Amino acid sequence: MKSLIHVMVGVIRNDQGQILIALRPKNRHQGGLWEFPGGKVEGDEPPYQALVRELSEELGLLVHEATPLIRIPYHYDDCSVLLDVWDVNRFTGEAKGMEGQEIRWVDLNHLNDYSFPAANVPILSAVRLPTQIAITGDAANKDEFCSKVQLMLERGCRWILLRDHSLSKRDFADVFHSVKPMCDAHKAILQVNTSLSLANELNAQALHLTESRLTELMGRRAFNGQWLSAACHSPDALQLAQSKGCDFVFLSPVKATATHPEQAGIGWHRFHQWVSDVTLPVYALGGVSQLDFQKVREEGGQGVASISAFWPN
Numbered sequence: 037m038k039s040l041i042h043v044m045v046g047v048i049r050n051d052q053g054q055i056l057i058a059l060r061p062k063n064r065h066q067g068g069l070w071e072f073p074g075g076k077v078e079g080d081e082p083p084y085q086a087l088v089r090e091l092s093e094e095l096g097l098l099v100h101e102a103t104p105l106i107r108i109p110y111h112y113d114d115c116s117v118l119l120d121v122w123d124v125n126r127f128t129g130e131a132k133g134m135e136g137q138e139i140r141w142v143d144l145n146h147l148n149d150y151s152f153p154a155a156n157v158p159i160l161s162a163v164r165l166p167t168q169i170a171i172t173g174d175a176a177n178k179d180e181f182c183s184k185v186q187l188m189l190e191r192g193c194r195w196i197l198l199r200d201h202s203l204s205k206r207d208f209a210d211v212f213h214s215v216k217p218m219c220d221a222h223k224a225i226l227q228v229n230t231s232l233s234l235a236n237e238l239n240a241q242a243l244h245l246t247e248s249r250l251t252e253l254m255g256r257r258a259f260n261g262q263w264l265s266a267a268c269h270s271p272d273a274l275q276l277a278q279s280k281g282c283d284f285v286f287l288s289p290v291k292a293t294a295t296h297p298e299q300a301g302i303g304w305h306r307f308h309q310w311v312s313d314v315t316l317p318v319y320a321l322g323g324v325s326q327l328d329f330q331k332v333r334e335e336g337g338q339g340v341a342s343i344s345a346f347w348p349n
């Protein structure tokens with residue numbers, strides 16, 4: 037196994053939510069492609085310090101606070117890198133191409149117009165995905181269900197996962213069509229947890245697969261929408277989700293939950309180890325809430341997914 041070159045990478049957003057990218061000079065490795073600014077850790081330099089140094093040297097920015105986003109080990113033909121990507125939460129200064137490189141602030145929905153190195157695919161997902169996914173719970177009837185979804189939206193949820201609650205296909209479609217305009221009005225993504233065929237029929241933007249549906253999936257292109265995720269409970273399932281082209285995954289249960297108290301959680305140590313072996317954004321699910329967000333990021337995850345933390349009582 038070739039040793040990995042540790043590279044610190046910063047995702048820098050301005051007040052308009054645009055992201056800073058830079059053009060790699062033609063004569064460098066992966067030259068002519070766009071990158072998120074950053075560079076190699078030097079000797080035994082602490083990684084966070086390397087991030088601060090690189091963004092100062094390359095852009096003239098002073099970083100005050102950053103949070104880990106995703107780590108991507110990647111083997112190019114000529115070298116192997118570990119992209120250690122951080123969200124820059126606070127910085128001062130005005131970005132300039134200090135090494136003569138072209139830089140651009142780009143809207144999130146225009147990032148795909150730029151060519152990045154192959155290793156960057158999961159970064160492009162991670163920067164668009166939210167920190168929280170709110171999963172729907174139970175309700176006495178459809179009206180109550182819709183009111184609860186409305187409340188979640190008003191409380192700021194911007195990614196809602198609609199569970200099928202053992203509904204018939206027709207009832208699920210009915211609930212979907214009621215909830216979709218509510219989500220659109222809040223610019224929230226509505227993801228469905230249902231069969232591939234129904235998700236395609238509904239023209240859903242995002243689909244979540246159970247582990248058994250993941251096993252049956254032929255490949256990423258079978259789903260027509262933008263986002264495909266899968267529920268994973270083991271390292272094998274994580275690898276399967278990655279090999280089948282899922283854009284992100286849920287790993288559960290991290291902790292024991294009220295609904296499944298007999299099932300021990302995998303715990304943070306295994307969460308960290310298993311996440312290290314995939315290059316996908318991973319949501320922690322099972323007994324976690326917004327309060328665990330920092331911990332999730334420290335352990336390599338993207339964010340938290342939960343029913344109880346978001347579904348109104």
Ligand SMILES: Nc1nc2c([nH]c(=O)n2[C@H]2C[C@H](O)[C@@H](COP(=O)(O)OP(=O)(O)OP(=O)(O)O)O2)c(=O)[nH]1
Binds near residue numbers: 071
């Ligand atoms: N900074 C950055 N590097 C990336 C990205 N994607 C990607 O594959 N890489 C690779 C390209 C390089 O092999 C390596 C980064 O090295 P670099 O050339 O930026 O390193 P550096 O700033 O320390 O420059 P130098 O001192 O080696 O000249 O990581 C990305 O988005 N940002």
Ligand SMILES: [Mg+2]
Binds near residue numbers: 073075094
């Ligand atoms: Mg660099």
